[in-house]
Amino acid sequence: MENKNRSNEESKERVLKISKEHNVQFINLWFTDILGVLKSFAITAQELEGVLERGAGFDGSTIEGFARIDESDMIAMPDPDTFQLLPWKPSTHHAVARIFCDVQRPGGKPFEGDPRYVLKRNLKRATQMGYIFYVGSELEYFYFQDSKGTQGLDEGGYFDMTPPDIATDLRQETVLTLEEMGIDVECSHHEVAPSQHEIDMTYTDALTMADNVMTSRLVIKQIALQHGVYATFMPKPVFGINGSGMHIHQSLFKGDTNAFFDRNDKYGLSKIARQYIAGLLRHTPEITAITNQWVNSYKRLVPGYEAPVYLSWAQQNRADLIRIPLYMPGNEKATRIEMRSPDPACNPYLAFSVMLAAGLEGIEKEYEIPDPVEENVYIMTEEERKRRGIGTLPGNLWEAIQLTEKSELVKKTLGEHVFDAFIKNKKIEWDQYRCQTTEYEIKRYLPIL
Numbered sequence: 328m329e330n331k332n333r334s335n336e337e338s339k340e341r342v343l344k345i346s347k348e349h350n351v352q353f354i355n356l357w358f359t360d361i362l363g364v365l366k367s368f369a370i371t372a373q374e375l376e377g378v379l380e381r382g383a384g385f386d387g388s389t390i391e392g393f394a395r396i397d398e399s400d401m402i403a404m405p406d407p408d409t410f411q412l413l414p415w416k417p418s419t420h421h422a423v424a425r426i427f428c429d430v431q432r433p434g435g436k437p438f439e440g441d442p443r444y445v446l447k448r449n450l451k452r453a454t455q456m457g458y459i460f461y462v463g464s465e466l467e468y469f470y471f472q473d474s475k476g477t478q479g480l481d482e483g484g485y486f487d488m489t490p491p492d493i494a495t496d497l498r499q500e501t502v503l504t505l506e507e508m509g510i511d512v513e514c515s516h517h518e519v520a521p522s523q524h525e526i527d528m529t530y531t532d533a534l535t536m537a538d539n540v541m542t543s544r545l546v547i548k549q550i551a552l553q554h555g556v557y558a559t560f561m562p563k564p565v566f567g568i569n570g571s572g573m574h575i576h577q578s579l580f581k582g583d584t585n586a587f588f589d590r591n592d593k594y595g596l597s598k599i600a601r602q603y604i605a606g607l608l609r610h611t612p613e614i615t616a617i618t619n620q621w622v623n624s625y626k627r628l629v630p631g632y633e634a635p636v637y638l639s640w641a642q643q644n645r646a647d648l649i650r651i652p653l654y655m656p657g658n659e660k661a662t663r664i665e666m667r668s669p670d671p672a673c674n675p676y677l678a679f680s681v682m683l684a685a686g687l688e689g690i691e692k693e694y695e696i697p698d699p700v701e702e703n704v705y706i707m708t709e710e711e712r713k714r715r716g717i718g719t720l721p722g723n724l725w726e727a728i729q730l731t732e733k734s735e736l737v738k739k740t741l742g743e744h745v746f747d748a749f750i751k752n753k754k755i756e757w758d759q760y761r762c763q764t765t766e767y768e769i770k771r772y773l774p775i776l
Contacts, residue, residue, distance in 0.1 A: 338410075341410070343376060351421065353371060354370050354424045355367045355413070356405060357428060359443065359541060359674065359676065361442060362620065363620075363673060363674025365544075365545060367425075368383075368403075370383055382402035382403055382428075382431060383402065385402075401438060402435075404431050409425075409538055410425075427443070427538050429444060439743075440748065442677050443676050445677060445740075446534060449680040449683055453687060458580065458581060460533040461578050461580060462530070462532070463528060464528050464539070464540055465525055465572070465576075466527070466543055466560075467524070467572055467573065470497060470557070477564050479494075513528065513529045513530075520569045528543065562672055563623055563626035563627040566626075568632070569634075570634060570670070571671055575682060576663045577666065577683075579599065584659075585659045586600070587600035587663065594699075602694050603664070605696040606694055607648075607666060607682065608638050609688075610681075611648060612718065612730050615720055615731075616724070616727035617673065617678055617680075618678045619670055620672070620674070621672055622724050622756060623672075628668065628720055633646070635668050637700075637719055642699065648666070648667060648668055650664070650665045651665070666682060677741065680740050680741065688736060697716055698715075700715070700717065724753065728757060
C-alpha cells in the first residue's frame with residue numbers, strides 16, 4: 328500500500344526522482360469511462376513536471392459518459408501516489424510508467440462524470456461518519472486460445488494442482504508482475520471451471536483497491552497476450568459451467584479499530600456490521616445494474632453455479648448473497664463481510680461506491696438485519712422463500728435498469744451526470760441485445776418453425 332501520509336509535493340518529487348533514476352521516457356496517464364473501460368494517453372518525461380503541476384488536456388467528447396462536444400475540454404490531473412513503472416517495455420532501453428488521473432474541468436473543478444471522483448466523494452461521506460472503507464477483491468477470469476472462441480487451456484478444477492502448463496505459468500507470471508507493480512496478492516488458484524482462474528488482492532483502502540482492480544485486469548490481459556492467448560472477464564462466457572465473479576470483502580474501520588467486530592456476538596459481528604449488511608440486503612436489487620452491468624452478467628446469476636440469486640446472508644453458506652468468512656474466527660482485523668454478486672467486468676469505482684452507500688444507509692437508518700439462512704436457498708420452494716422474506720436479484724439487465732432508474736440512493740451516490748449517462752447507455756445496450764437473433768433461437772426454432 329502506498330504511503331498515504333506523504334504530502335502531495337513529496338509525492339511529486341518522488342515521481343520525478345524515480346523517473347530520472349529509471350530513465351523513464353513515456354508516462355501513460357490512466358483514467359476510466361463510466362463503464363470501467365481503461366483509457367490512456369502518453370506524455371514524455373520532459374512534460375512530466377509540468378503535467379504534475381497543471382495536468383494534461385484531452386478531448387472528453389469521445390469518452391463514454393463524459394461530455395458533449397460543446398463542453399469537451401478536460402484535464403487529466405495525475406495522482407502522484409499512483410505512479411508505477413510498467414514491467415513490460417517497448418523495443419527501446421527506455422522505461423515506461425503509468426499514473427492514475429483525476430479528471431477535472433478547465434479551472435480545476437472535479438469533473439462530476441469521473442468514476443474515480445464519484446468514489447472519492449462517497450469515501451468522504453464515510454469519513455464524515457468516522458469510517459475508513461476497506462476492500463478486498465477476488466478476481467475470477469478465463470484463459471482462452473483467442474478472443475474468437477472459448478477453447479480453454481486446461482481441464483483443471485477448483486484448487487487443482489495441475490501439472491505445469493501454460494495456464495498455471497501465466498497466472499504465476501501475472502502474480503509476480505502485480506507484486507512488482509506494488510499490488511499485494513493474498514493468493515491465487517485454479518477456479519471451479521476448466522481454464523478458470525482467480526487472483527485475490529490483499530485488503531486495502533477502497534480507492535487503492537479500485538485502482539488495483541483496473542491495473543490487474545490490464546496486467547492479466549497483457550501477460551496472456553504476450554504468450555499468444557486471451558484472458559477474459561466476461562461474466563459467463565461458456566454455458567453449463569460456472570461464470571466469473573468478483574467477490575468483494577468489505578469492512579469499516581475507525582482508526583485501527585474494526586467497526587464490524589464484536590467479540591461477544593455469535594458471528595463476531597457488531598451492531599454496525601449488522602446494519603451495514605441489512606443495508607446491502609435491502610438495496611442490492613437497485614444497485615445490481617452497477618455491480619453487474621452487462622447483458623451477459625445475468626447469465627451468471629442463475630441457480631446451480633454458486634453465483635447468488637437470492638437476498639440472504641449466512642456464515643457458512645456459499646449460496647447466499649452475503650457471507651461472513653470464517654478464515655480467522657475472533658480475529659478483529661480479519662472480520663469482514665463478503666458480497667458475492669458483483670462480477671469482474673463492472674466499474675470498480677462505481678461498484679464500490681454503491682455498495683458503500685447501501686451499507687451506510689443501513690447504518691444511518693438503523694435497518695434491522697433478517698435472520699441468517701444457513702439452508703440451501705436454491706432448493707426452497709417459492710412459498711417458503713416468500714414466507715421467510717427472501718427476495719431475489721433482478722433476472723436480467725432490463726429488470727436491473729428499471730430498479731436502478733427509480734433509485735434515489737443510486738442517483739445520489741453516482742451524481743446526476745453519471746446516473747443519467749449510465750442509464751442511457753444501458754438502455755441502448757438492452758435495446759440492441761433484445762433485437763438480436765441468438766444462436767439459441769436458431770438451434771431451438773429453425774428446425775421446427
